[in-house]
Amino acid sequence: MDLSELIRDLPDGAVLTDPDLTERYRQDWARDPAAVEPLAVVRATSTADVQTVLRWATTHRVPVVPRGAGSGLSGGATAVAGGIVLTTERMRAITVDPVTRTAVAQPGLLNAEVKRAVAAHGLWYPPDPSSFEICSIGGNAATNAGGLCCVKYGVTSDYVLGMEVVLADGSAVRLGGPRLKDSAGLSLTKLFVGSEGTLGVITELTLRLIPAQPAQSTVVASFATLDAASAAILAITRELRPAMLEFMDRVAINAVEDALNMGLDRNAEALLIARSDAPGSYAGREAELMLQACTEAGAVEAFHTDDAAEGEAFTAARRFAIPAVERLGDLLLEDVGVPLPKLPDLVTGIARIARHRNVTVSVIAHAGDGNTHPLIVYNPADAAQTERAQSAFGEIMELAIALGGTITGEHGVGRLKKPWLPDQLGPEVMALTERIKRALDPDGILNPGAIL
Amino acid sequence: MDLSELIRDLPDGAVLTDPDLTERYRQDWARDPAAVEPLAVVRATSTADVQTVLRWATTHRVPVVPRGAGSGLSGGATAVAGGIVLTTERMRAITVDPVTRTAVAQPGLLNAEVKRAVAAHGLWYPPDPSSFEICSIGGNAATNAGGLCCVKYGVTSDYVLGMEVVLADGSAVRLGGPRLKDSAGLSLTKLFVGSEGTLGVITELTLRLIPAQPAQSTVVASFATLDAASAAILAITRELRPAMLEFMDRVAINAVEDALNMGLDRNAEALLIARSDAPGSYAGREAELMLQACTEAGAVEAFHTDDAAEGEAFTAARRFAIPAVERLGDLLLEDVGVPLPKLPDLVTGIARIARHRNVTVSVIAHAGDGNTHPLIVYNPADAAQTERAQSAFGEIMELAIALGGTITGEHGVGRLKKPWLPDQLGPEVMALTERIKRALDPDGILNPGAIL
Structure with a gap:
């Protein structure tokens, strides 16, 4: 594939093709073994850059994998064959308006940086993934990330009032705005939250803030x-x-x-x-x-x-x-959630699976909202154990579904949990999802292989 | 149009065709003058009834106008020529689970009835439209209704965790569930909230509750x-x-x-x-x-x-x-919202429009979230004044848009505000909306003329 047109239309240094440089964009934290060397990595500096990439990708039918900080845990940013990894890590502007209690942030800013910028005005952006020091606000929106405070304050979706998003054909649209209430038209803002880069690339977020509520x-x-x-x-x-x-x-x-x-x-x-x-x-x-x-x-x-x-x-x-449990070995990290009363059934069921598969599984949880992170410990050098760990990984998701729960509370489906999604949603919801995907990305260039 | 098949497949008395009986389903509170006598009114008693209606409507290409309690203020439930008005007013079951702090409610229940049912368990469903004693929870979800508490507690969308919705072809899908966190697949639940019956008919809602927070x-x-x-x-x-x-x-x-x-x-x-x-x-x-x-x-x-x-x-x-201002005359009721610092500009601008059009406009507002209800007083017997009032109605929405605001904070677009929606959203967002509409309702039978 000839990249000269793309390179010409983007700022100097935006397009990386040297494998030594693209290597660190090949996988996210899920370390998806299916990741391949991408065609190129584009480090966008502006909405216009993102538009350039998507127009080019649509013209040439090239897959585009959007990427935030690469801290995703489900393989949502796994590089795909012949595809562009489009990272927003360089898009890092933020303005805070204490009067409307909103911030307008570009997607590459880290969650912690958003928190710090708004804290300077006595304000708080609640969603707080444990990875808040290393995860990007764009990735948070793409996965509808959660965290520890959600039991009281809700999830990312509850704090995204508006956005600018670039669609597959390269057009940029503005959705919502700095208004807590807005019933004008379909709830498109919320549709893009949690869409994991499969419907568009978020280039700006308008975030709802509240006065600081320090834990007492x-x-x-x-x-x-x-x-x-x-x-x-x-x-x-x-x-x-x-x-x-x-x-x-x-x-x-x-x-x-x-x-x-x-x-x-x-x-x-x-x-x-x-x-x-x-x-x-x-x-x-x-x-x-x-x-x-x-x-x-x-x-x-x-x-x-x-x-x-x-x-x-x-x-x-x-x-x-x-990190502490990680000292025991490599981890397969789950994100299953259940209705709160099913929490004991989930945890005892996980212990049963661990015994049966003869692997260590540690459970930590955002207990107040029923969202758990079973950590499956394994040694990748031990092929048999790795296979047992992978069996346990699937069985824990099946258990969560059987208990009326979800395979992912806050990390997203990405590529690693995709095989279990139809079991949770059922064929009709999968078909509905595909109809929306086709309507917004008819050529299927946006993060192909994620979710669907 | 032969209704015998529809009548046969629905419970006795579900289908009304007598104009004396259908008259009260012809309009909602917006009193849209374009409302006509519908082909029939169907009072559904179950999800299966709703499916029967939509399957029949798809087969025969008959428009269906979903209707809750008929308290809508934007003409979202205006009966259309040759169409069915499908009311969910008879679907009134609710179960409250204090352990998961959720309620599963059918759409015909009034907001106040939901509040009372959950209050019996010490719980609270926050969204509180001023019409809470007469508006239905299904209508609340369809319009993403707000109320007085939203300044602190957010809007309906923030409290809908899941739903059952019947699509245009009559298939029923379950989205989300009693889980505060769920990143599995697209945020379809939120897409249907605020869709005003144009994408599907909501037949059940799973609502998030919080412990009662009495005002002190x-x-x-x-x-x-x-x-x-x-x-x-x-x-x-x-x-x-x-x-x-x-x-x-x-x-x-x-x-x-x-x-x-x-x-x-x-x-x-x-x-x-x-x-x-x-x-x-x-x-x-x-x-x-x-x-x-x-x-x-x-x-x-x-x-x-x-x-x-x-x-x-x-x-x-x-x-x-x-109701107090209504004693001065008939009202055209606005629902415009602006970013909070623009509130004085909005209110003074409205006063200017009122003077220019020589009509009385009273402004009440959910001031904390910038959502105002300018009430335009007019005498429908005075044709010239009515025309001036209607001019003011449009000019107030144009003013809100010019101030970076919305034509509707909580009532929805329906039919009465539709002409102004493209001015707010712009052609790209309208095109995106139409793509989603076509993907979910290819024959255009669901509430045609509302929003789009």
Whole structure:
């Protein structure tokens, strides 16, 4: 494929073809083994660049894989044969309007950078994937990313008020705007959120912000049984509005304790970390009520602290669970979610699958919203174990579907979870999805192989 | 058109053709003068009934106008020539699951009935259109309805986690489910919210609930100038999270005072009513801060009350503004929204249009989210005045668009605002909308003439 036209129409250095340079754009964090060397990588600097790429790609029927920071965990940005990887990592402008409580951000900005830019105005952008220091806001929108705060504050979709998106044919459209309420026309903004680059390339986001709500009080509780921890989770979410309600199982507790030496109870089957960001003195009251729920559910040990640094240390420990468990081996990372009452069935079912497949599976969870991250530990040098791990990977998704859940709560389907999507959605919803895909990307050039 | 097959396949009495019986389904509250006697009205009792109607309609290329409670204000449910009006008013089941904090509701239930059913479990469904006692939850989803609480709690779209929807060909699909986080596949649930019956007929909704957050404290402030009131609004939303922040202009204040005799300041140019539902003692603190913002902005009179009945009386007065202004004449009801800093420009611009067209326009607003309801008063017996009122109706939407706003914040486009939609969205977004419409409703039988 002759790239000269594309190179001519883009800024100097925007098109990379040297394999040494394109290598780091070949895969995202999912390390999809199917990834191949791409035809080229384009580092767009503007909406116009993105339009140039898509016009060219439509003319020449070249697949385009949009890519944010490459921190995706489902292979949504796996490079495909003969395709362009189109990264928005250089599109990093942001303007914050404290009066409308909105920010207009380009997609390459990291989530943490958005948070910092708006914090300078006393404002907060809630969605907080654990990877917030390394994931891009464009990728967050493309996957409808979640995080720890979602139990109280909702997901990315709830904070995207508008966007500019470049369609397959290279036309750029503006959807929505800095208005909390807007019923004019179809909800196209929300359709593009979570579309994983299969319908268009997001080049700008208008984000809804709220005044900063600093966490005030943190509860930590350990449990000797999963059932006791589950009872505490349900009691808390039934009555209260925790700003965070996180879960770690015994494997994760021990892995974190190995790494951080915090004095966590190594014998506990479950650890819960909950936070209240209620304003004023009610945070302490809410923490007391959460503590009481844990105690009544049979917590072995439970305490709460109003010390911000101590609370942050426990939150950081929970965020550190994935790297900590990763010290045990390579990970297959799940993202299954179930309706909250099914959480114990999911966790015990996962333990059964782990025993049957003879692999270690550690479960950490955004427990308050039923979104779990089973971490399947394996050694890629051990072919038989790798195969058992992959079997467990599928069986856990099948279990989640059987429990009325989802194969992905916040990471997206990408390529790695695609085989299970029809089992969750059913043939009619898949057909509906394909109708929309065909209407918006008739030539199928946008992220082919992702989702569909 | 021979209806015998349709009558045969539906429950007894489901199909109405007697003009005396169909008359009340001919128009919604917008009283669209273009409404004609429909071919028939079908009162569906189940998803299967809806499927029967759409299969028959597709076979015979008959237009279908979906209808909830008929309280729509944009002519979204105007009966069309040779068409079926398909009402879901008889589909009224609800189940509440306090553990997942979700409700599964059929579309014919009124918003107030949903609120009451979930309140029995200590839960709350936030979206609260002023018409909540008479509007249906299905209609709320179809228009992405808002209300008074949206400034803090968001709109209908933020509370719809899943749905069952019947497509044009009669197939029924289930989208989403009782999960706060779900990134599996396209965000189809959100696409159908706000689609005004043009893409499918919603037959069931899975709604997200939160623990009840009763309003604790109410602030009432009157202002001698619009600028002072605007300054107070911006100061409040900049720092605080009011659970309600409502505005009435001088005409509305006087109309309400004529009707209710509450002692409102008839000389004020603007009245603000704000509420805090912060938990615990912080509500009082938040009310004090809101009061302070009003005073510093130059309020003529301002007070706050923790008395629930008194707070509710002022909220009810605001809700009563439309019927109160209606005593002055028939109303053309607008629903324009602008980014918050443009609110003074919008209100002064509306006053200019009113003077120019020599009609009375009263402005009430969900001020905290920039969504206003200019009420254009006219006498339909006065043809010249009616024409001037209609000119003002269009000019107000054009003004909102020019200010970067929307022609509809929460009522939907329907048929009455359709001529202005391309001015707001632009030709590319209209083309994108038509591509999705054609993909989902290739024969164009679903609510033809609404939105597009």
